[in-house]
Amino acid sequence: MAKAKYGYGWLIKWIIAAILLGIGIFMVLSDDVVYTVTGIAITIYSLFRVYPLLKTLNKEVLRTINLFEILIGVVLGVVMIYAGVKGLDSDQADTWSKLFRWFLAFFFYLRGLVFFVSTSFFEEKTEVPKFIFHILALSLGAVLVMWNDFDASTLGWLFLFVTIGSAIYLSYDGYGGYRKYRQFSKSLNTKKTKEAEVKYEKDLPKEDIDKEKDTPDPRIDEEEKEEEETYIS
Numbered sequence: 001m002a003k004a005k006y007g008y009g010w011l012i013k014w015i016i017a018a019i020l021l022g023i024g025i026f027m028v029l030s031d032d033v034v035y036t037v038t039g040i041a042i043t044i045y046s047l048f049r050v051y052p053l054l055k056t057l058n059k060e061v062l063r064t065i066n067l068f069e070i071l072i073g074v075v076l077g078v079v080m081i082y083a084g085v086k087g088l089d090s091d092q093a094d095t096w097s098k099l100f101r102w103f104l105a106f107f108f109y110l111r112g113l114v115f116f117v118s119t120s121f122f123e124e125k126t127e128v129p130k131f132i133f134h135i136l137a138l139s140l141g142a143v144l145v146m147w148n149d150f151d152a153s154t155l156g157w158l159f160l161f162v163t164i165g166s167a168i169y170l171s172y173d174g175y176g177g178y179r180k181y182r183q184f185s186k187s188l189n190t191k192k193t194k195e196a197e198v199k200y201e202k203d204l205p206k207e208d209i210d211k212e213k214d215t216p217d218p219r220i221d222e223e224e225k226e227e228e229e230t231y232i233s
Contacts, residue, residue, distance in 0.1 A: 010177030017170040024163030031152035032084045035100065038155065039080025042107060046073035062122055069114045076103050097151040101144055104155075109141025 027033045050070055057063050080103065083096055115134040118124040144150055 008181075010174040010181060013170040013174035013177070017167040017174070020163040020170070021167040024160040024167075027156040027159045028153070029156075031097075031156070034084070034152040034156045034159070035080045035096070036084030037159070038100075038104070039077045039082075039084060041077075042073055043077030043081065046070045046077060057124075059122055062118055062124065065114055065117065069110055072110065073107060076107055079103070100152055101147070101150045105141045105144035107141075108137045108144070112138035112141065 023033070023037065027037060047070075050067075053066055053070075054063050057066065080100070083100075112134045115126075115130075115137075119126050119131075
């Protein structure tokens with residue numbers, strides 16, 4: 001059996017694209033889903049940073065500051081998950097909408113603030129993309145504070161656009177992978193056909209092969225005969 005050169009990653013990408021698109025559409029229709037997905041994203045982002053971040057920071061004060069920020073992020077994420085899973089009554093919807101806006105503003109602003117404190121006062125080195133991202137985080141935190149009309153449905157539409165873009169990218173990338181997979185499958189079948197022809201020739205005795213080569217094709221003789229008869233005057 002030949003070793004597969006291309007796997008089934010294209011299929012996984014298509015499935016993920018469909019799931020992302022479904023989540024994006026559903027988030028526009030339900031604020032509870034927005035709270036849950038946002039809370040899960042913040043919680044995962046916070047928890048997955050703990051070990052690599054604290055392991056690589058050189059100063060104890062930086063570890064303490066970043067750990068404090070991570071704990072706040074986890075608390076905010078868990079509260080959002082709780083609100084989304086529990087489901088909100090119509091009386092609570094307005095209050096949670098305001099809290100949601102302030103939670104997000106505080107999360108982004110705190111991330112930017114901790115970053116610039118680390119780089120400005122504790123000489124933590126950084127890169128240009130990281131610097132630009134945290135400028136945007138501070139700006140986004142300030143915008144959310146001033147944006148009184150921002151609510152979960154607004155973020156739901158933003159998520160929808162992001163999921164549509166991600167689904168298109170994954171689908172296109174999966175299409176490229178599927179095309180390569182089919183080309184590989186075609187090469188396997190072509191190789192098997194050639195191997196079968198070679199095996200057939202090897203199995204035949206040498207005299208039979210020579211006989212087949214020396215035996216004239218009767219169809220050729222008939223065609224030559226017809227041509228000769230055509231030109232007889």
